[in-house]
Amino acid sequence: MMQRNRVIAATLVLVGMSVAAQADPLSAGQRMAERFLHGDVGAIWSASTPEMQKAFGSAGNLAALRDDLLAGFGDEDAILTERTDVQAGHDVYTRVSRWTETSAPLELVIAFDDAARIAGFFIRPQPVAAPSQFLDYETKATLRLPVDGEWFVYWGGRDIEDNYHAVDVGQRFAVDLLVMRDGQSHLGDPSRLESYHCWGRAILAPAEGVVMRAVDGLPDQAIGAADPANPAGNYVVIDFGNEEYGFLAHLRQGSVRVAKGDVVKAGQEVGLCGNSGNTSEPHLHFHMQTSPRLGRGEGLPTRFTNYQADGVTVSRGEPRRGETIQLAE
Numbered sequence: 001m002m003q004r005n006r007v008i009a010a011t012l013v014l015v016g017m018s019v020a021a022q023a024d025p026l027s028a029g030q031r032m033a034e035r036f037l038h039g040d041v042g043a044i045w046s047a048s049t050p051e052m053q054k055a056f057g058s059a060g061n062l063a064a065l066r067d068d069l070l071a072g073f074g075d076e077d078a079i080l081t082e083r084t085d086v087q088a089g090h091d092v093y094t095r096v097s098r099w100t101e102t103s104a105p106l107e108l109v110i111a112f113d114d115a116a117r118i119a120g121f122f123i124r125p126q127p128v129a130a131p132s133q134f135l136d137y138e139t140k141a142t143l144r145l146p147v148d149g150e151w152f153v154y155w156g157g158r159d160i161e162d163n164y165h166a167v168d169v170g171q172r173f174a175v176d177l178l179v180m181r182d183g184q185s186h187l188g189d190p191s192r193l194e195s196y197h198c199w200g201r202a203i204l205a206p207a208e209g210v211v212m213r214a215v216d217g218l219p220d221q222a223i224g225a226a227d228p229a230n231p232a233g234n235y236v237v238i239d240f241g242n243e244e245y246g247f248l249a250h251l252r253q254g255s256v257r258v259a260k261g262d263v264v265k266a267g268q269e270v271g272l273c274g275n276s277g278n279t280s281e282p283h284l285h286f287h288m289q290t291s292p293r294l295g296r297g298e299g300l301p302t303r304f305t306n307y308q309a310d311g312v313t314v315s316r317g318e319p320r321r322g323e324t325i326q327l328a329e
Contacts (some may be wrong), residue, residue: 025084029093029110032118041066048118062169069123074101087111089121096126128161129166132298139288139303141240143206144266146248146286147273151198152180153319154283162321164286167260172299174287175319185281191223193275196282200255201273203248203284205264207302209238212245212292215254219281220275232285233277235294236270244300245292249285250277 035043042317045059056062078098085092090111098105104125111120135158156175157163165174174279177184179197186195193199214236221227234251234256239245252274275282291297304318309323319325 025091156319178283213237231278
């Protein structure tokens with residue numbers, strides 16, 4: 001029996017962005033959502049990728065999941081919001097609805113691959129941002145961007161819609177950065193790490209501090225694989241003072257240039273952008289928290305100084321999803 005806080009099914013952890021897979025993903029998502037909710041699970045099964053079918057197990061299992069959903073939450077009462085976006089080359093349809101037997105809205109997400117097949121599917125209570133006592137906190141360290149050149153903010157901001165990290169207490173204000181060119185995060189074969197524009201780019205210390213931890217021995221994951229046992233992959237933790245600790249994660253194996261106890265300066269290279277850890281494509285994850293241990297402490301707002309967001313100079317601010325950022329000249 002499905003518990004009320006359990007995700008029904010999921011196969012994708014999407015990070016990057018590519019070209020859209022189909023012309024009208026909103027209609028496709030609506031159509032598949034309605035078929036599932038009205039019991040036409042055969043349509044969902046036949047439209048799913050082999051990997052998605054393996055995750056479901058069988059069409060019978062999919063039907064049982066729907067029955068558990070209705071038994072636990074009742075019927076869909078009203079659609080509150082619908083949207084689509086593009087994540088890691090997949091069109092992703094998200095529908096938030098009110099249900100008759102629960103006060104919390106449910107979120108249904110369907111991801112389509114470039115052949116318009118269902119490559120991801122789950123239903124869960126709508127995520128909410130974690131509470132924080134640091135919403136009005138002013139970063140004490142003077143932070144520069146941890147990269148040079150133009151980077152795209154894939155996840156960033158304080159709302160769930162802009163930043164899925166916001167559900168996590170420690171990563172409440174995290175950002176994920178990658179490089180976009182002509183609307184894509186890669187050029188050429190998307191299965192090759194070297195095809196991604198940010199692969200191997202220098203990752204820099206955002207401020208002066210002392211290295212608390214440096215991990216460098218984990219392999220870079222192939223596209224489509226992940227390492228949930230080591231979510232940060234290869235990473236560096238820097239103590240900026242005043243109980244502000246910065247995490248730079250998913251670094252390329254063998255690229256970390258610093259060791260525990262090293263004093264680093266703002267702008268100093270600490271490693272290269274990679275794809276180690278729990279990640280679906282190369283990118284940089286950065287967040288600050290009150291503890292040097294991942295999963296401990298509370299997240300802190302990351303307020304960078306003297307950068308441009310979509311060509312507008314920001315003297316001090318937090319990058320938001322969808323912005324293209326770079327150091328101000």
